[in-house]
Each structure stands twice: as C-alpha cells, then as structure tokens.
Amino acid sequence: MVKRWMLCGWLMGLGLAAQADEAASLRDAYAARAGVSAATLIPEGEQLFRAGGTGERHCTACHTDDPTQDGKTRVGKRIAPMAPAANPARFTDPAKVEKWFGRNCKDVLARACSDREKAAVIAWLMSLETRK
Template sequence: MPVLITLAVLGSIAFSSAVHAGTPAELLAGYTAQAGKPAVPERGQQFFNARHGREWSCASCHGAVPTQSGKHASTGKTIGALAPAFNPERFTDPAKSEKWFRRNCNDVAGRECTAAEKADVLSWLLSLKK
C-alpha cells in the first residue's frame, strides 16, 4: 500500500510540474518525469512522421520538419511553425499545449498520447535549431 501512495504522489508531482511549466524545457521535464524515462528525440521524430492507424500523421499538417508554417490537411488553415526555436510562443502555455496534444493525438493516433510520446516529440522539436 505505501508503494501505491508513493507512486500516486510522484505522479501528481510530475503532473503538477507539467501543468505549471512556463517554458518548453520545463514542459519537457514534466512529461519526462511523468513518463519515468528519458525522452528520445529520434523516437519523437519517428512518432511525428508516422501514421498510427489513422489517416494523418503529425507531419500531415505541421510538415516533416516543422520549422516553417504548415497547413491543416482538412481545413487548409495555416499553422505556425511548431518548433520552439522558430516560433517562441510554442509550448509556453501548459493548458494550450495539453489541449493541442489531446486534440492532435486523437486525430493522429485515435487516443491521447502518453507522457513518453509527448516527451519524445517535444525533445525532437526542441532539438531543431536555426
């Protein structure tokens, strides 16, 4: 029983750190803590560019290398660069980041992404530099 309580407490601390993050690096730290393992940028790139049983991949709208504006595959709406080095507003609002991860993961994977998947994708996006 104490192990379950400890895991629950650790989980809430990890969730709290992701929710209160103010920078992409802080958000990444929160997702990595939730996942309980290091983020792997190469795995994030693979996830981003792969289809997961649905019609689209992340790259369908954001581009294979999301350093420029993309275009929504269905609506045609312009989407600003996703990589934080190319769009400094990205991943600075935890609530907005969670909202878009939830929506986009549902569109791409048909489910919410795991903390490890979010960490991997975000670590790859943070590795993209000007």
Template sequence: MNLSSLLLTITAAGLAAAVFAPATQAATAPELLSGYTAQAGSPAVSARGQQFFTARHGREWSCASCHGAVPTKPGKHASTGKTIGALAPAFNPERFTDAAKAEKWFHRNCNDVVGRACTAAEKADVLSWLLTLKP
C-alpha cells in the same frame, strides 16, 4: 467572523486566483519536457519523437500531415487548409509557453493522429525532438 467578512474574504481569494491563474500556466518548452519526462518515468528520446511525428499510426494523418516533416515553417491543416504556425519552438517562440494550451493541442492532435490520448513518453519524445530543431 461574520457573514459579510467571510464573503469578502472568499471574493478576494477568488479574484486573486483569477489574476494569478494565467501566470501559473506559463511555461517553457524545457519545463514542459521535464514534466512529461517525469510523468513517463524515463528519459525522452528525440529520434523516437521524430519517428512518432512523421509516422502514421493506423489513422489518416500523421503529425507531419499538417505541420510538415520538419516543422520549422508554417504548416497547413490537412482538412481545413488553415495555416498553422511553425511548431518547433526555435522557429515560433510562442510554442509550448502555456501548459494548458500545449495539453489542449496534444489532446486534440493525438486523437486525430493516434486515435487516443498520447502518453507522457510520446509527448516527451516529440517535444525533445522539436527542441533539437534550430535555425
């Protein structure tokens, strides 16, 4: 294989990866829950998720500070006042459909609420509770 063939092959592979990468991030809330549960090595407990969501963890805010105690309606960011769409997937079908986006927001919000990254078990518990919320 000459250099130009090799470069063409690498370029084609890179383009294919770029085209298909967004599809690999697609998910459903139950799929994400399954992944977090597997990482945690134990079943999710929705009651524990609700408690985690509404409690303060030594910081100024809880999850509920912005998302509401029952996150089935739009919330409002406690600091900026920016509207936040409903968090529960049954009330906002866009929630938890992108694994990278879910991880990004868990990372940011857990840092604000808990002062650290949330564990897989904490994510599983919260997501399992959110999945129990139905119209």
C-alpha cells in the same frame, strides 16, 4: 549609459530565454512522469512525428515534414511552426499544449498520447534549428 535599443534587445532576449525555459520545463515534467530522460527521447519523438498515426492521419499531414516551417490545417488555415526555434511561443502555455496534444493525438493515433510520447515529440522539436 545603456542605449535604449540595447536594453530592448536584452529584454527581448530574456523573454525568449524564459519561453525556452517554459518549453524545457514542460518537456521535463512529461519525461519525469514517464520515468525517462528527455534527452534519450529525441529519436522516438521524430519517429512518432513522422510515422505515427493510423491510415492517412499523421502529424506531417498538417505540420509538414519540416516543423520549422508553417503548416496548414485541412481547411487551409495557417499553423505556426512547431519547432520552438522557429516559433518561440510554442510549448509555453501548458493548457494549450494539453489541449492540442489531446485533440491531435485522438485524431492521429486514435487515442491519448502518453507522457512519454509528449516528452519525446517536444524533445525532438526542441532539438531542431531553423534553416537560414
């Protein structure tokens, strides 16, 4: 007989796996539209996250240098970690992903992000692990 707590743990594991699959599917869809392999984009994603932007605007201004940790908006509102390892719900809702890439790319790069850039950022963030 399966213990109730074991069943709950197994179901939670399935939920986390499904969320990781969603993020990977989104990353791979962007990469396919860009005609590249997502695995090759990890360094490009880190570069874009850390150094991309114009003037004072860059991703780390709100999301911090460590995307496994909370960030803050310019008005001090908490932003959940960007790395899926620290925030399994990240990159699971395509509409939200498009909304935030649209808004943040315009703020940071003064233009829309390309599919390649979106795939690169997601690939890098998915490669990060949380600190113990």
